[in-house]
Amino acid sequence: GAGVSQSPRYKVAKRGQDVALRCDPISGHVSLFWYQQALGQGPEFLTYFQNEAQLDKSGLPSDRFFAERPEGSVSTLKIQRTQQEDSAVYLCASSPGTGNQPQHFGDGTRLSIL
Amino acid sequence: QKEVEQNSGPLSVPEGAIASLNCTYSDRGSQSFFWYRQYSGKSPELIMFIYSNGDKEDGRFTAQLNKASQYVSLLIRDSQPSDSATYLCAVNAIQGAQKLVFGQGTRLTINP
Numbered sequence: 257g258a259g260v261s262q263s264p265r266y267k268v269a270k271r272g273q274d275v276a277l278r279c280d281p282i283s284g285h286v287s288l289f290w291y292q293q294a295l296g297q298g299p300e301f302l303t304y305f306q307n308e309a310q311l312d313k314s315g316l317p318s319d320r321f322f323a324e325r326p327e328g329s330v331s332t333l334k335i336q337r338t339q340q341e342d343s344a345v346y347l348c349a350s351s352p353g354t355g356n357q358p359q360h361f362g363d364g365t366r367l368s369i370l
Numbered sequence: 371q372k373e374v375e376q377n378s379g380p381l382s383v384p385e386g387a388i389a390s391l392n393c394t395y396s397d398r399g400s401q402s403f404f405w406y407r408q409y410s411g412k413s414p415e416l417i418m419f420i421y422s423n424g425d426k427e428d429g430r431f432t433a434q435l436n437k438a439s440q441y442v443s444l445l446i447r448d449s450q451p452s453d454s455a456t457y458l459c460a461v462n463a464i465q466g467a468q469k470l471v472f473g474q475g476t477r478l479t480i481n482p
Contacts, residue, residue: 287468289468289469289470291470296474296475297474297475298374298458298460298472298473298474298475299414299458299470299472300472301469301470301471304468304469306468311468312468312469315469347413347414354468356401356402356421356462356468358404358416358419359404359416359470360416361406361413361414361415362413363412363413364413
């Protein structure tokens with residue numbers, strides 16, 4: 257079956273522009289997560305959705321970061337007024353239920369801010 | 371102290387030998403432990419997960435968990451060049467919480 261799909265794979269933006277990153281989780285997966293991965297580091301948690309409810313957004317670095325999952329499937333991570341330190345790989349993961357189940361990752365979006 | 375710590379490596383192992391990857395974590399309430407493999411430029415791929423103390427084997431991979439010592443490890447038997455990658459240890463830090471806390475990863479190289 258299809259895995260987690262993310263688009264675009266690569267995004268280049270000028271500092272100050274807004275960007276939107278899309279995640280299409282595995283069909284039927286209740287839980288959806290966003291992580292940020294800097295070069296040479298492990299992924300860092302940004303936010304978590306259970307269906308359409310955003311239950312944890314403690315990892316979002318600033319109020320320029322916003323995520324939504326309005327119908328409980330596709331999710332969008334939006335970054336407003338981008339800055340160079342936002343350059344990273346943004347990973348989306350999903351899991352079937354709401355317990356501590358394994359998370360399955362998409363290929364990520366590599367964001368470069370010039 | 372970082373919540374999840376791994377030796378960043380690089381760890382170099384000859385082909386056919388056993389590769390041993392180690393991870394320690396700080397939160398005694400941790401319930402679930404995961405090992406992901408990440409090739410350069412690719413996404414993390416789940417290799418193993420373990421919830422209970424002891425060993426869990428899957429093919430050439432064995433995960434070992436010792437909650438008393440707050441230690442989890444991954445053994446790779448009969449290492450192959452295709453096993454060369456970065457291995458990420460991840461922990462669900464608090465019961466009921468969903469997020470994974472990752473170590474920085476250990477870069478493993480298998481030498482033919």
